[in-house]
Amino acid sequence: MRMMIIGAAGMVGRKLTQRLLAGHADVVTPTELILYDMFDAPAPDTDLPCTILSGNIADKAESEKLAAFHPDVIFHLASIVSGEAEVEFDKGWQINAHGGWQLLEALRAQHDASGGTYRAKVIFTSSIAVFGPPFPDAIDDDFLCAPQTSYGAQKAMVELLLADYSRKGFVDGMSIRLPTVCVRPGKPNLAASSFFSGIIREPLNGVEALLPVSDEVRHWHASPRSAAGFLTHAAGLDFNRLEGRRSLNMPGLSCTVAEQIEALRSLAGEKVVSLIKPQADEHIIKIVAGWPRNFTAARATALGFSSEKSFTDIIKVYLDDDFEGTL
């Protein structure tokens, strides 16, 4: 299996690379890797053939270059994040939406040039930002997409394209609607959701963290390990089982910020929790108010996708996989 990760240098891309190479019994493993991003992804520790490339996915020639590799599986993770897409309207639509369309066009051209024999399996990371309020208590698998951010609209658009290019047989695609990935390792990013990780990660590392929203805010989370797991599980899934509905809400954990903080307190104590500093940010509050809080994820669960059952488990994944300090 020649596997390509577009967006390989990002956090989920690196977790995915590691997971593909870790030799889990349930993971379809690559025989060759192609890692692409805006800048070079770190070289993974592997003896497999591994090509590392960088460029701007909004350029048509880049998509054509990538499609010419004829990857068996393409994980398309590249996008600018929600906060940036909201401020940089053109950039968001060019990279997140038009970039995805160009990639599909390039793959269709390769499909046609091969006489129809080449058909890439394309796994696209979408987001729960495709949904907009008002919400039911738990969003089911038949709920409409009514995004209230440009980022969500861009993800929903690529979902539509991927489904239609798949229906026509040019590619074989699936969109994975990721929960908010938490606890993200590393530094805060421009995503409006960045604080959900920050209020756990920073205090664990002895650093103050701002909480820009009320602790009553409820949200939908999965760990980076689960996010990578959704993608590797998708790589091994027969997409005929999706029965023409190729966008799937992933399982996750619904909890409030207060419950996040309680889990942190139970694992790390009061002193760590005291590093969380409430400081309202109206811009973040407004964006987050438009985000969903809970899902049934019934179809994904039936298809074998799984994630953590408590926020304590989510923090433990961070401590196991990414934490470099001592508690």
Added chain:
Amino acid sequence: MRMMIIGAAGMVGRKLTQRLLAGHADVVTPTELILYDMFDAPAPDTDLPCTILSGNIADKAESEKLAAFHPDVIFHLASIVSGEAEVEFDKGWQINAHGGWQLLEALRAQHDASGGTYRAKVIFTSSIAVFGPPFPDAIDDDFLCAPQTSYGAQKAMVELLLADYSRKGFVDGMSIRLPTVCVRPGKPNLAASSFFSGIIREPLNGVEALLPVSDEVRHWHASPRSAAGFLTHAAGLDFNRLEGRRSLNMPGLSCTVAEQIEALRSLAGEKVVSLIKPQADEHIIKIVAGWPRNFTAARATALGFSSEKSFTDIIKVYLDDDFEGTL
């Protein structure tokens, strides 16, 4: 009100032009008309300033030319039909989807160039083809878009774009998901739904009509008069009432082909009905099987959109507005 109709030469475009000029009390009337299509629309019978233009809406320069008129209201009706979009993949995505995106980009450029004072009201004709099976008994206003035709995917994509460009304030838009428009006057077209009108229109005019599907097929209909009425009603509607969900299922009538035929029999007699000739067409059967059959249309009804209550009424609209023969 300077009003522009893109797709003015088509059947709904011509009905809309007539309705805008007819002086109904409930219709926001134009002071100037700009009619655009692939070929020149017929000149309407009016003393108002009326500009008739033709071109290819897939060309970026055309969208820029149209936006430069600064219409107060734009009805965007132009598209290739479902059957053609299914066969002509490139043409469908270029005209139906990319054409709509370019129009929004051109309107955003005019908005920006005006210092934000120019903001067109954009009314886009979408379709129930944005939905895909399996369906509930009646589709409600929260049901997902899962199109199973390229045409449906293209309409859903422009809906997403229009909603986001509107949310950002570049335009003020709404998508009208039309039921199948029936009874269409004139000749059959390439739409897979063409036969729904053909089996009524052709027999009334003494001509045989092929019925390519089972008479148990249930579908969702509104007359051309209602379709034009949805658009003029939208022109007078405050889109803030849409509360951020700018795509709306229009009201219609759910009935089977057998019920259509029964209504024809009641109005025109057995001899006319005998001109309907069943002849299965697997291509049409497959497309139509993926189409919805019934809706609640609760939000649209609450916002004052209305349509016929029986298929007999739908045939009567055809007899009143378009039929040139004698029964």
